[in-house]
Amino acid sequence: MFRLDSTIRAACAAAFVSVAGSTLLPTLVQAADALPAAPLAAASLPAGAIAVVNGVNITQVQLDEAVRVAVQLAHQPDSPQLRQALKQQLIARELFRQNAEEAGYGAKPEVQQAMEQAKANAETQLYLKDNVRPDAVSDAQLKARYDEIVAMLGKQEYKPRIIVVPDAATATTVLAQLRSGQAFDALARQFSKAPSALAGGELPWVSFRTPAEEGRTQGLPLPIAQAMSKLPVGGVTSQAVALGKDGPYAILKVDAIRPTQVPAFDQAKETIRQQLQALATEKAAAQFTAGLAKSATILQ
Known part of the structure; x- marks a missing residue:
């Protein structure tokens, strides 16, 4: 059986929380523990796949994304043990999905509502990415903000x-x-x-x-x-x-x-750039929203 230590469990939880929701994480971990450590058959896998569950490929891309999230959110270093644990959880999740689909859960109102919400979120994010255009942050703005921060220290x-x-x-x-x-x-x-x-x-x-x-x-x-x-x-x-x-x-x-330890401008400018760019994006989004509202009929 494949057993996860506490640090690997924490990293797996971070990797899957945005996908499965925190209430499902214990189930995923227990399911991963219950899976065999090695495949039952030694058949070669399709290109790009790390596992096949009842004919459905689990891809290297999926695993790499789960690892990226675990490293970023749980500060867990990439390792063979982490990758094995996450692969087992991807397999468990696919088993859950297949059996839920066979049991007709896809037609349940809660699932349909979640699908509509996910679709709306994806549409909105992509639309805003393509249409909200914040001003670029100039080097002069970076230096001015740096000087302003230093003056407050x-x-x-x-x-x-x-x-x-x-x-x-x-x-x-x-x-x-x-x-x-x-x-x-x-x-x-x-x-x-x-x-x-x-x-x-x-x-x-x-x-x-x-x-x-x-x-x-x-x-x-x-x-x-x-x-x-x-x-x-x-x-x-x-x-x-x-x-x-x-x-x-x-x-x-x-x-x-x-x-007080004051970082040099070259050390601080990228952090400052991210902060100023976030503010510029907020400003551009507010202006874009106001423009849309002018041509819309809104009752409150």
Whole structure:
């Protein structure tokens, strides 16, 4: 039997989550475990195929795409073990598909609705790709943005962690557990609603001039930047930081402080280009949408 270790399982989950949905992942993993490690027959495979399931080819292209997603999302290195695990899951998925088709699941309303949604999404994405034309980002814009960012940097930078909770009661619970000796990263994984929760609340290095000013905090909410700048290394906010009148609330920890390290323009320009290009695409999409709306009849 082919058994998957924990790191391979995590990578496989990342590779298939966009295809099968997270609720199916345990089934795929168990199905892969149940498959034989080697084919029962040694017949030669068709060109471009890595397996054949009841006459249906599973292609090298499919496997390469699954590997690409696993490497990108799970940070799992490409390896023969990963490829074997993903191949087994592709085989399991094809077995599920064939039997579902034979059982008439293709005609179920839920499936038809999902097919229509997938078709609409694909049509929309391709249409926008062909018709939304953002302005190119110039070298002068890159340098201007680089200079703007550098001008906002302070003398030191912080390596923070954050726990974001929806209400004051939860914030009080988290603070009490921190005072009792619970680890910040474990509480972040348990309670935080921020995207950084799975990483134990860890955020990237950040620098800003102090005292912190609105719009000059590298994207951080001003109350968070103000609280962060007052903490020593290892320090945790004694009270939750309110991010709005009725929440959410943030609890901060500073893991490290160091002199600000300013990357050279050549090191930073590609990242800046991606950010500016994304903004240009948003602007072009908004303008394109407004143009379509002018000639449409829309009732709300």
